[in-house]
Every structure is written in C-alpha cells, then in structure tokens.
Amino acid sequence: NAGVTQTPKFQVLKTGQSMTLQCAQDMNHNSMYWYRQDPGMGLRLIYYSASEGTTDKGEVPNGYNVSRLNKREFSLRLESAAPSQTSVYFCASTPTQQVKAQPQHFGDGTRLSIL
Amino acid sequence: AQSVTQLGSHVSVSEGALVLLRCNYSSSVPPYLFWYVQYPNQGLQLLLKYTSAATLVKGINDFEAEFKKSETSFHLTKPSAHMSDAAEYFCAVSDRETRGNTPLVFGKGTRLSVIA
Numbered sequence: 001n002a003g004v005t006q007t008p009k010f011q012v013l014k015t016g017q018s019m020t021l022q023c024a025q026d027m028n029h030n031s032m033y034w035y036r037q038d039p040g041m042g043l044r045l046i047y048y049s050a051s052e053g054t055t056d057k058g059e060v061p062n063g064y065n066v067s068r069l070n071k072r073e074f075s076l077r078l079e080s081a082a083p084s085q086t087s088v089y090f091c092a093s094t095p096t097q098q099v100k101a102q103p104q105h106f107g108d109g110t111r112l113s114i115l
Numbered sequence: 116a117q118s119v120t121q122l123g124s125h126v127s128v129s130e131g132a133l134v135l136l137r138c139n140y141s142s143s144v145p146p147y148l149f150w151y152v153q154y155p156n157q158g159l160q161l162l163l164k165y166t167s168a169a170t171l172v173k174g175i176n177d178f179e180a181e182f183k184k185s186e187t188s189f190h191l192t193k194p195s196a197h198m199s200d201a202a203e204y205f206c207a208v209s210d211r212e213t214r215g216n217t218p219l220v221f222g223k224g225t226r227l228s229v230i231a
Binding site: 004033035040041042043044045048058090092103104106107108109 | 124149151156157158159160161164205218219221222223224
C-alpha cells in the first residue's frame with residue numbers, strides 16, 4: 001500500500017536555487033495539501049487543492065507555488081529558496097471534497113535544508 | 116477562525132503510567148476533532164477522530180479521547196504508557212459551519228517521552 005508518496009526524502013539547496021517537491025497519491029483522493037513543519041510551530045498549511053484543477057492558499061503561501069498536475073499528483077515549487085524555508089514538508093490527501101469529517105493521509109515528508 | 120491549543124509542548128511519563136495529553140478548541144459550535152501521532156522521521160498517522168456520534172472515542176493502540184463540550188476539550192488518554200508510545204502528538208480541528216473545503220487546523224504538538 002503506497003498511499004501518499006513524496007520525493008525526494010532529503011534535499012540540500014543553496015540560497016536562490018529552485019526546487020520542486022513531488023507528491024503522488026494512489027487512493028483516488030480528490031483533495032491534497034502541502035504543509036511545513038517547524039519545531040514548536042506544528043503543521044502550517046502552505047497550499048491545498050480541493051479537487052483537480054483548483055488550488056488555494058493556506059496560512060503560509062509566500063515563496064511557494066503549486067501545481068495540481070492531475071488527480072494523483074500535487075507538486076510544490078520553491079522558485080528562489082531562502083534559509084527561512086528550511087523545514088520538513090508534508091503532503092497529505094483526503095478522500096472527498098467534503099473534508100470536514102475526513103482524516104488526512106500523510107506522506108513521510110521531505111526534509112529540506114537551505115544553506 | 117478555528118484554532119486548537121495543546122497544553123504542554125513536552126510531557127514525560129513513566130512506563131506503565133497514565134498518559135494525558137490536553138487539547139482545547141476555540142469554537143462555540145463543536146467542530147470535528149482529530150488526534151494524530153508522529154513517530155520520528157515519519158508522517159502523521161490518525162489515532163482517532165470525533166464526529167459527534169459518541170463523546171468517548173476509542174482509537175488505535177489503546178488510546179482514547181473524550182469530547183467535553185462544557186470544557187471545549189478533547190483530551191487524549193492511555194491507561195498505561197509503553198516505550199513505543201514515545202512520539203509527537205497533534206490535535207487537529209475542522210470547522211463544521213464553514214461552507215466548502217476547510218483544511219484541518221493543527222495544534223503545535225506535544226512531545227511524549229516515556230521513561231523506563
């Protein structure tokens with residue numbers, strides 16, 4: 001059972017470099033999310049996609065862009081990486097658009113360091 | 116906006132002791148509530164969820180949580196801690212009233228340490 005797959009698992013970038021984090025789910029879920037996790041801050045929503053073809057900003061969208069490539073894939077792009085974007089990034093998905101009572105399924109994360 | 120507060124960023128218990136992790140939500144209308152666990156270097160896994168069917172919710176690994184409207188709380192408990200319970204625990208909330216899609220809002224997390 002693959003579930004939610006994130007690539008890469010680890011990455012080190014230099015300030016100013018660009019990078020795309022990939023996420024794919026094989027559960028036929030409609031909604032997908034990108035979070036960042038920082039010590040003492042919990043998970044903060046960057047962007048989400050309620051369904052294929054739609055994306056919305058979350059709590060901390062600045063410096064990021066997303067693409068919902070198809071129903072399975074939702075990528076996160078850093079156009080010009082900054083040290084403040086050093087974090088662990090998680091992708092998640094939920095089964096339907098009616099997300100209120102649905103738990104999210106998470107990938108194992110991408111650990112990103114920006115020097 | 117909906118928010119959730121987890122009291123205590125770090126809780127330490129002895130093996131075999133009661134585990135109590137606290138979570139309070141902010142809305143006047145009871146939301147949907149979730150507890151997740153994160154083991155080191157892994158993603159989050161659902162422990163249990165409250166959707167209004169029953170106030171005492173049982174989850175995996177003998178965890179349970181009780182919804183108390185009068186206290187706006189959804190505290191997580193386990194009668195006897197195991198070493199394998201050492202992890203970070205997150206409470207999350209989803210607003211019932213907001214139309215459309217409303218992603219979960221997470222608390223800042225509580226790290227549980229279990230002492231042998």
